Amino acid sequence: MSWNTFSTVAETVKALNDKKVSAVELATHYLDRAAALQPVLNAYVTLDREKTLADAKTADDKRAVGGADVAAPLLGVPVAHKDIYLIDGWRTTCGSKMLENFIAPYTSTVVQNMSAAGMVTLGKLNMDEFAMGSSNETSYFGTVKNPWDISRVPGGSSGGSAASVAAGLTPASTGTDTGGSIRQPAMFCNLTGLKPTYGVCSRFGIIAFASSLDQAGPFAQTAEDCALLLNAMAGFDPNDATSLDRPKENYSRDLAKPLAGLRVGLPKEFFGEGVASGIAKAVDEALAVYRKLGAVTVEVSLPNVKYSVPAYYVVAPAEASSNLSRFDGVRYGHRAAEYSDLMDMYKRSRAEGFGAEVKRRILIGTYVLSLGYYDAYYLQAGKLRRLIAEDFKRAYEVCDVVMGPTAPETAFQFGSKSDDPVKMYLNDIFTICANLTGQPAMSHPCGVDESGQHVGMQIIGNYLDEARMLNVAHQFQLATDWHKCHPSI
Amino acid sequence: MAQWEVVIGLETHTQLTTVSKIFSGSSTEFGAAPNTQASVVDLAMPGALPVMNRGAVERAVKFGLAIGAKINRRSIFARKNYFYPDLPKGYQISQFETPIVQGGGLTITLDDGATKFIELTRAHLEEDAGKSVHEQFDAESGVDLNRAGTPLLEIVTEPVMRSAKEAIAYAKTLHNLVRYLDICDGNMQEGSFRCDVNVSVRPMGQKEFGTRREIKNLNSFKFMQQAIDYEVQWQIAEIEDGRKIQQATVLFNPDTGETKAMRSKEDAMDYRYFPDPDLPPLVVSDEMLARIKASMPELPEAKCARFSSQYGLSHYDALLLSQDGSTASYFETAVNAGADAKLVANWILGEVSASLNREDKTIEQSPVNAVRLSNLVARISDGTISHKIAKTVFEALWSGEAASVDAVIEAKGLKQISDSGTLEKIVDEVLAKSAAQIADYKAGKEKALMSIVGMVMKASQGKANPAQVNDIVRRKLA
Structure with missing residues (x-):
């Protein structure tokens, strides 16, 4: 086998290096497949064949003159981007009617970095509107279907990013994770997804949802691929004041390390009631694999993690309400066709341009920031963030990584939670804490439940411990085959 | 009739002299074609992020040091949320709870020579908004975002001034200081130095403040005087007529000389301040503080004292010469070129000032530069010409008839007869x-x-x- 639809990024690089396949052939293959499956999965919002093939051709030309080197290690490898990343000249919708016709005037740093590494942009992926959702049901451009079972959600908000890789529409994709938007869809679609430490990837050119929580990260089939992708994505960016100013790091460096002696912390709060039995069973079996690989498990406690969801639903909407103020119909984006005056223009444009979930969060956020409520909500939430961070700090005194289920439930049916926001929000109960603290966290496939739905193991690492987490997941993947399962689509 | 006491506090927006904007690399140059100096950050494109301009921070610290204020080593940027077309992000980045400069004050000298210390509340960094343009469009308005993101230092006083005269004296002293420090060009016509004046009145002897009204955006000292005078008499008349003053923002109309309440930007003024998550706390390091301290220019008060002692000038002359940096440097240049200091002082405060005022020029624009004035004064001292003749020579130099003092004396045969x-x-x-x-x-x-x-x-x-x-x-x- 030289190369196929489900080749990993690492395999694709090898096939390109061995001249088994060209960038144009790869791009053409995935574009054809994406177009063919678009009516079924609705994973993409925008495909631009001409642009993609031109990029691929450039990559092939570079390779012909010896351009595939350290500077461009992923030359010719296709990647699709969540439609929250601005790419100069590409429509960038953020899953919203508000930006239905918005053509980005510049390119986000992460996409620039990936292009510099040689990657070819396949298209823009569907997502929950402004990244607000856990099921991809809030997209203005329609729901994305889970390729494993099209009656089920792919997870969210990076639903298109997960569905596209799972269905073999691209070997890799980017997502963003504000409360679990990479890890939960990675679990639902049987992928490996990583949310790096806050500040590792630049947020410049990524449409902001909740600025203090948002972080870019990769989706791929394997931890090894995630390391390759993160190598391309990460790096200090002077355009983002919250970007970490530190030297570039090789996230693949520790992949091969054995796990003997690894201390895995198991927070009792992640293993209590509320976790579906099928998930608990799969996670237990995966932990048994880890023990076999030499890891030691220790129980830890994160007593304040139970406040994650309420703290998150203060901080995220508060920041979002302010971040989304720029969508006012004045300079770009949707503007109502008719209005009587300036205030009416604002009201109508925003009422028409935003969907229900976005409006709900703007309302919550506006409320919690209001005079007299700020102290009771936003300030308190900030204190909880610090308490949760202290919980983790204590845990890392006795363990190297924290593990648990990525989500309390596996992929659910469309419509089963969309009427009950709180039920929907609780799906992120295990993922949110890492956003509140800024720690790196990832999800990797670790089994299925009784209905055959995929279960993800979440690894929460200490700050900047991505290389170790990727090493842990990679060693697991060397010992298991869950990540090699593909849907028959 | 009750005796009324006037209470005034000022908020001054000084535009800092950085080449680029406070959170983007766009130029701050005045007068470019609309929206040509607006980057993706200034336009608030999706995904764009602010990055702090250290130059603006340094200028704020410089100001804080000059007024003896506390420099907060860690200050916070907050978002002030409201909708307006000239505010592209839907929020202004400003400092709310923790400004970079806190406290301090300025000593003002009134016309009668009396002095008063004006306490400052704070000075904080913030970004300017853009401009709405109404003239060129029929039914619509345009927005020019060239000014959006221009760095401002907002300097806020305590409500300690008790007359329009004090307010004007404060504004002028501040105006001199920021130019001294070279942190603001002080150009009032271009809006580089704009004052919001909070005015209230209360019966003499009452402790509580009256309800204040804020006169926005005054960009000349003359208008400030007129606006305060009008506002004070209006407020007194209202109260005496049995009406209550409503807290309001008002605009001064120079054509009518009146102030008028304007519509508020958002009916309920709840700006929903919260720390801007895009900007980490602003830290002033030891190194930065030390560097700025070392680079501080001599301040007006110190300069005044030195002019008195070093050149034997009267306190009054020294004060007048040291009030603004350009005049002070003109004076010292002339003295260093060899002329008698007292004579030079007399000439600057007399003939030079009068000529500048007559032609509405600044001392930098004076056709007779400091060295030439020095030569002129030297010719008086050495007896070549009399005071009276010197005036004729000065006029000839001013009008550009001749290039040097000696050339004028020669050409006009003005040399004093001492034979x-x-x-x-x-x-x-x-x-x-x-x-x-x-x-x-x-x-x-x-x-x-x-x-x-x-x-x-x-x-x-x-x-x-x-x-x-x-x-x-x-x-x-x-």
Whole structure:
């Protein structure tokens, strides 16, 4: 086998290096497949064949003159981007009617970095509107279907990013994770997804949802691929004041390390009631694999993690309400066709341009920031963030990584939670804490439940411990085959 | 009728002299074509992020040090949320709870020489908004975002001023200081220095403040005076007519000389302040503080004291010369070029100031530069020309007739006549025609002598050395 639809990024690089396949052939293959499956999965919002093939051709030309080197290690490898990343000249919708016709005037740093590494942009992926959702049901451009079972959600908000890789529409994709938007869809679609430490990837050119929580990260089939992708994505960016100013790091460096002696912390709060039995069973079996690989498990406690969801639903909407103020119909984006005056223009444009979930969060956020409520909500939430961070700090005194289920439930049916926001929000109960603290966290496939739905193991690492987490997941993947399962689509 | 006391506090927006904007690399140059100096950050494109301009921070610290304030080593940027077309992000990045500069104050000198210390509440960094443009469009408005993101230092006083005069004196002192420090160009026409004046009145002796109204965006001292005067009498009239003052933002109309309440930007003024998550806390490091301290220029007060002691000037002259940096440096340049300091001071405060005022010029624009003035004064000191002739020479230099002092003296033949032979001859001619005055003088009328000297001066076309003439006349009539 030289190369196929489900080749990993690492395999694709090898096939390109061995001249088994060209960038144009790869791009053409995935574009054809994406177009063919678009009516079924609705994973993409925008495909631009001409642009993609031109990029691929450039990559092939570079390779012909010896351009595939350290500077461009992923030359010719296709990647699709969540439609929250601005790419100069590409429509960038953020899953919203508000930006239905918005053509980005510049390119986000992460996409620039990936292009510099040689990657070819396949298209823009569907997502929950402004990244607000856990099921991809809030997209203005329609729901994305889970390729494993099209009656089920792919997870969210990076639903298109997960569905596209799972269905073999691209070997890799980017997502963003504000409360679990990479890890939960990675679990639902049987992928490996990583949310790096806050500040590792630049947020410049990524449409902001909740600025203090948002972080870019990769989706791929394997931890090894995630390391390759993160190598391309990460790096200090002077355009983002919250970007970490530190030297570039090789996230693949520790992949091969054995796990003997690894201390895995198991927070009792992640293993209590509320976790579906099928998930608990799969996670237990995966932990048994880890023990076999030499890891030691220790129980830890994160007593304040139970406040994650309420703290998150203060901080995220508060920041979002302010971040989304720029969508006012004045300079770009949707503007109502008719209005009587300036205030009416604002009201109508925003009422028409935003969907229900976005409006709900703007309302919550506006409320919690209001005079007299700020102290009771936003300030308190900030204190909880610090308490949760202290919980983790204590845990890392006795363990190297924290593990648990990525989500309390596996992929659910469309419509089963969309009427009950709180039920929907609780799906992120295990993922949110890492956003509140800024720690790196990832999800990797670790089994299925009784209905055959995929279960993800979440690894929460200490700050900047991505290389170790990727090493842990990679060693697991060397010992298991869950990540090699593909849907028959 | 009750006696009213006026209470005034000022908020001054000073535009900092950075080349680029406070959170983006766009130019801050004034007067470019609309929206040509607006980057993706200034346009609030999706995904764009602010990055702090350290130059703006340094200027704020410089100001804080100059007024003896506390420099907060860690200050926070907050978002002030409201919708307006000239505010592209839907929020202004400003400092709310923790400003970079806290406290401090300025000493003002009033016309009667009295001084007063004006306490400052704070000075904080923030970004300016864009501009709505209404003229060029029919039914719509345009938005020019060139100014959006221009760095401002908002300087806020305590409500400690008690008259329009104090307010103006404060504003002028502040205006001088920021230019001294070279942190603001002070150009009021271009909006680089704009004042919001909070005015309230209360019955004399009452402790509580009255309800204040804020006069927005005053960009000249004259308008400030007019606006405060109008506002004060309006408020007093309202209260005396039995009405209550409503807290409001008002605009001054220079054409009518009146203030008028304007519509608020958002009906309920809840700006929903919260720390901007895009900007980490602003840290002023030890190194930065030390570097700025070392680079502080001499401040007006210190300069005034030095001018007095070093050059023997009166306190009043020293104060006038040190109030603004350009005048001070003009003075010292002239003195360093060799002229007598007191004479130079007199000339700057006299002839130079009068000419500048007449032509509405700043001292930097003076056609007679400091070195030339120095040469002129030197020619008086060495007796080449008299004070009176010096004025003629000054005028010639001012109008550009000639390039150097000596050239004017030469060309116009203005050199003082000190040759005693020549002078005696002129005196003899005058005495021959002055029998009556000579008689008066001999009868003891000292005034008659002055009249004779005057005639000699006239006969010499002002060039005769007056002291010498005096001596010769006395001698001849003795």
